[in-house]
Amino acid sequence: MTTTDDTPTDTTAERFGLNDRPPRSAGLTGIIRSRTGTDRAEKTTEDATKTPPEGLDGIPDPATAYSDSLTADDLLDLERCEKAVRSHHATFWETGKALDAVAQRHLYRARYETFDELLEDWDISLADSSRMRRGWPLAARLLPEVPKLSRSHIEALLPAVKAYGTEAAATLHGVLREALPRVTAQAIAEVVRELPGLNESEEPTTVIRLQAEKILTDPDDEPNDDGGKGETAAPDAALKQAARQRAVQMADELKRGRMSHRELTHTLTAAFADTEDPRVYKALIRWMKEREAKQQ
Secondary structure, three states, rough: OOOOOOOOOOOHHHHOOOHHOOOOOHHHHHHHHHHHHHHHHHHHHHHHHOOOOOOOHOOOOOOOOOOOOOHHHHHHHHHHHHHHHHHOOOOOOHHHHHHHHHOOOHHHHOOOOHHHHHHHHHOOOOHHHHHHHHHHHHHHHHHOOOOOOOOOHHHHHHHHHHHHHHOHHHHHHHHHHOOOOOOOOOHHHHHHOOOOEEEOOOHHHHHHHHHHHHHHHHOOOOOOOOOOOOOOOOOOOHHHHHHHHHHHHHHHHHOOOOOOOHHHHHHHHHHHOOOOOOOOHHHHHHHHHHHHHHOH
């Protein structure tokens, strides 16, 4: 009886052991493998036991020096940067650092003539790229102090980064954390808009702290009876000083670092307008009547 052997005959590739080789890769990965050869395999084995860094630490450093021709490590870094940028789970600052590394180290040369061409292929606008590249150093500076840092906070601080520098912008965020019960992007943007700017001879970190504290604690000047079209009335220095002292006292009793004039004004207005709890309204009416009686 004739039997049929279903086992396929060895091919030429199998007889020479060629099928043991990994499939040929395309694109950037193929370029990397073709350039690294045995060194890449040895390095992979050596690094297999190491835990890969995460977050910002897992993104290549933009400040690393680069040569005229791209090395195997450069290509690997480009692959890591592209993975971070294309990942939907990458944060605003991780993407910014990856783009910064690609731009500063000219890693785009592996496949593109210019950085702009890479941005177009990766579907990122130049404006978004600039914003993220400017924001990631500030995020790296703040994350140890603010682990749940919000992207909106970084974006609101970007004008301060541009005008004062990264360290000064981080100082501003710290001042706001001390002064406000809850720091929001809107509160940051309001303070940043009122910052007067920096002179060349001034130290940015010190100046921005003084400017921010002044904005937070000084009452706004009230307009004249002409609807604010003329010059503002001279502020009552004694009243301003008394308000500051009361705000400090209130912050101490609430076990907080500082209470801004903005928050104090908003709280008083909200309490005065509260129709369900008219205590502040009635107290103010009583205070005004007694004050008017004394002045007569």
